[in-house]
Amino acid sequence: MTGAVVITGLSAAAPNGLGTDEYWSATRTGTSGIGLITRFDPAGYPVRLAGEVPGFDPAEHLPSRLLPQTDHMTRLALVTAAWALRDSAVTAESLGEFDMGVVTASASGGFEFGQRELERLWGSGPEHVSAYQSFAWFYAVNTGQISIRHGMRGPSGVLVAEQAGGLDALGHARRRIRRGTRLIVSGGVDSCLCPWGLVAQLPSGRLSTAEDPARAYLPFDAAAAGHVPGEGGAILVLEDAESAAARGAPRVYGELAGYAATFDPPPRSGRESALRRAILLALEDAGLGPAEIDAVFADAAGVPELDRSEAAAISSVFGAGGVPVTAPKTMTGRLYSGGAPLDVAAALLSMRDGVLPPTIGTERPAVAGQLDLVLGAARAAKLRSVLVLARGYGGFNSAVVLRTVDRTG
Amino acid sequence: MANFTIEDLIRVLRACAGEGEPVEAGVEIALLSFGDLGYDSLALLETASVIKREFGVDLPDDVVGELDTPGEFVATVNRKLDEVS
Numbered sequence: 001m002t003g004a005v006v007i008t009g010l011s012a013a014a015p016n017g018l019g020t021d022e023y024w025s026a027t028r029t030g031t032s033g034i035g036l037i038t039r040f041d042p043a044g045y046p047v048r049l050a051g052e053v054p055g056f057d058p059a060e061h062l063p064s065r066l067l068p069q070t071d072h073m074t075r076l077a078l079v080t081a082a083w084a085l086r087d088s089a090v091t092a093e094s095l096g097e098f099d100m101g102v103v104t105a106s107a108s109g110g111f112e113f114g115q116r117e118l119e120r121l122w123g124s125g126p127e128h129v130s131a132y133q134s135f136a137w138f139y140a141v142n143t144g145q146i147s148i149r150h151g152m153r154g155p156s157g158v159l160v161a162e163q164a165g166g167l168d169a170l171g172h173a174r175r176r177i178r179r180g181t182r183l184i185v186s187g188g189v190d191s192c193l194c195p196w197g198l199v200a201q202l203p204s205g206r207l208s209t210a211e212d213p214a215r216a217y218l219p220f221d222a223a224a225a226g227h228v229p230g231e232g233g234a235i236l237v238l239e240d241a242e243s244a245a246a247r248g249a250p251r252v253y254g255e256l257a258g259y260a261a262t263f264d265p266p267p268r269s270g271r272e273s274a275l276r277r278a279i280l281l282a283l284e285d286a287g288l289g290p291a292e293i294d295a296v297f298a299d300a301a302g303v304p305e306l307d308r309s310e311a312a313a314i315s316s317v318f319g320a321g322g323v324p325v326t327a328p329k330t331m332t333g334r335l336y337s338g339g340a341p342l343d344v345a346a347a348l349l350s351m352r353d354g355v356l357p358p359t360i361g362t363e364r365p366a367v368a369g370q371l372d373l374v375l376g377a378a379r380a381a382k383l384r385s386v387l388v389l390a391r392g393y394g395g396f397n398s399a400v401v402l403r404t405v406d407r408t409g
Numbered sequence: 410m411a412n413f414t415i416e417d418l419i420r421v422l423r424a425c426a427g428e429g430e431p432v433e434a435g436v437e438i439a440l441l442s443f444g445d446l447g448y449d450s451l452a453l454l455e456t457a458s459v460i461k462r463e464f465g466v467d468l469p470d471d472v473v474g475e476l477d478t479p480g481e482f483v484a485t486v487n488r489k490l491d492e493v494s
Contacts, residue, residue: 065427065447068455127462131455 005174005256006405008249009088009237010345013080013189015051015230015332020083023342024349027357028378032331034213034228039112039193047207049216050193051230051333069132070145071110073191073231077142078149080189080235085150088237089250090183092151095243101154101181102147103173104235105165105188106139107336107392111197113137118196146185146235154181159337162392163299164261166233166340167400171259173238182243187341191231201229204393206303214361217334219300219327220307220373221362227302230329233338234345241405253348257385258286258401265395275299275397276313279387282399283317286385290318293401294383295356297343299391300327302334304366306391311367314389324381326374328357340390344400347386351404356381411490413464415439415483421459422479426452439480450474453482466490 010020015033017023026033033051042048058067058075066078085091090100114137120128135141140158147156155176159168166188173184192198201207208226210216217228238256239249260281262274283290296318299310314325328346329339350356356379365373388400415438422429429446432438438446443453453476457468466489476482 063427064423065429065452068426069451127458131451131458134451 003178004241005177005238006241006244007236007253007256007348008239008244008251009084009090010234010253010348011080011083011087012234012342012345013053013056013076013232014342015053015232018053018055020087020345027328027331027346028355030331030358030360030377032213032360034216034331034333037193040195045195045198046202046209047198047229049208049210049213049228051228051232051335052193053232068130069136071113071136071141073110073189074136074142074145076191076232077104077189077235078145080233081146081150081185084235084237085185090237094247095182097151097153099154099182100152100185101176102143102152102156102185103159103169103176104143104146104186105159105161105169105337106142107160107162107165107190108192108197108200109139110137110141111192112194115194115196142189152185161396161398162394163334163336163339164390164392164396164398165337167259167388167390167398168261170236170238170256170341170344170400171261171398174256174259177238177240183237183239185235186238187233187235188337189233189235190336190338192229192336193231198229206301206393208302217302217330218361219298219302219330219359220311220365220367220371222364222366224302224304224307224366228333230333230335231338232332232342233335234341236341236344252405254351255403255405256400257403258282258288259399260285261396261398263395264397273309273313273397275310275389275391276316278397278399279313279317279389282387282401286401286403288385288401290322293318293323293385293387295350295381295386296323296325297347297386297388298325298327299389300329301391307366310389310391311370315370320370321372323372324356324374324379325371326356327359330360330362340388340398343388343390344402347388347402351383351386351402354380354382356383411487411494413483413486413490415479418479418483421456421463422448422452425455425459439483440478442477443479460486464490465493
């Protein structure tokens with residue numbers, strides 16, 4: 001056993017493209033999926049822009065029996081998981097049912113489903129509430145439904161750490177594989193684009209109230225004023241490297257070489273954010289020095305104070321302008337638990353294709369000189385190791401290091 | 410005499426829980442188990458609550474939990490309908 005854990009399949013559901021190919025071609029060309037909210041009338045709300053996954057008809061992809069019992073986010077997660085498994089060429093027959101588990105992240109749960117049932121409860125009475133409300137709203141439901149649908153009965157779980165949770169799920173998946181489970185389906189897919197879900201996010205003060213989709217989410221820019229919420233994410237198939245080779249996995253996107261998570265000190269303590277420590281611990285875990293990291297996919301909060309502390313953490317580890325930094329999530333908005341897995345998918349595809357997708361919108365970096373931002377258009381780059389960062393509301397910091405794998409036999 | 414039919418049940422089941430597993434021609438659906446049809450206990454609870462709203466028949470959860478086939482389900486609904494009429 002080498003202990004190496006590799007990614008053998010992935011799929012994305014993003015506001016700028018449903019499915020890996022559409023997402024990746026839009027992302028490489030800097031195409032945004034941010035627009036006016038269409039899922040409900042946002043006129044009465046201070047936040048009116050979001051990233052919605054386009055062209056998703058659940059009935060086209062899922063058996064009718066799954067529709068009455070699933071929230072929108074679970075439908076997206078089920079379809080994305082099926083595509084990721086197809087990408088990895090894993091079938092129920094490839095491995096034993098207890099050799100495969102599911103570890104996803106969630107930041108909230110099935111709020112759209114839950115809001116509808118609460119409206120029925122108060123509007124019509126308890127007998128009008130769907131029996132499926134018992135689990136359809138639940139934050140662990142994506143893991144459960146993926147596990148049931150694909151007959152995966154190995155160790156499973158769900159990680160909750162707002163936007164950072166998507167990396168924590170991957171870290172936990174790797175832990176499970178090192179303890180002997182051959183394959184874990186991981187990542188995260190979130191959607192909270194209903195009035196209840198949106199209103200629940202307003203008190204954070206981090207959402208953008210801008211009206212112009214092109215100027216609404218500008219991380220690291222002098223005009224940064226919050227983020228645009230979005231839906232979607234990515235599902236990745238993680239496997240023990242030897243086990244993947246033994247079953248003849250058709251492709252290996254890369255190795256999950258390093259992972260670390262830290263927690264910030266209390267607000268107004270005056271102490272430094274723990275993000276820098278998360279970066280250093282993830283590098284140490286991967287056995288790599290800063291000079292060996294070829295690019296950073298930033299968390300890119302879009303909130304001036306958070307942008308400053310992230311830029312400070314990156315530049316203190318890598319030196320001012322010492323590594324290319326990008327934030328393709330400027331094309332999707334922040335996807336909560338789905339955001340970091342989508343960044344991991346983008347980083348793996350970047351490594352495969354030798355190209356870094358751009359950060360769009362941002363024009364006048366407030367952190368000029370500190371960060372070498374990939375602005376405006378994609379940049380060709382030979383990428384062997386990439387760092388992905390994610391921070392969650394409430395003080396979570398997580399970092400993952402991905403590394404290419406030489407398949408020389 | 411109450412006349413809640415197997416067609417009524419299948420219609421409500423499909424509306425509540427989607428299409429069941431395909432049934433071979435000539436097989437009597439009323440005699441198949443809900444498990445074979447692909448409907449779990451929650452599908453039946455959801456169906457019972459819609460039947461309560463549509464037909465005014467109260468089927469307690471523990472009664473629904475004992476029903477194994479569509480035939481038993483239909484017979485129980487009709488018995489309850491006869492009791493209240």
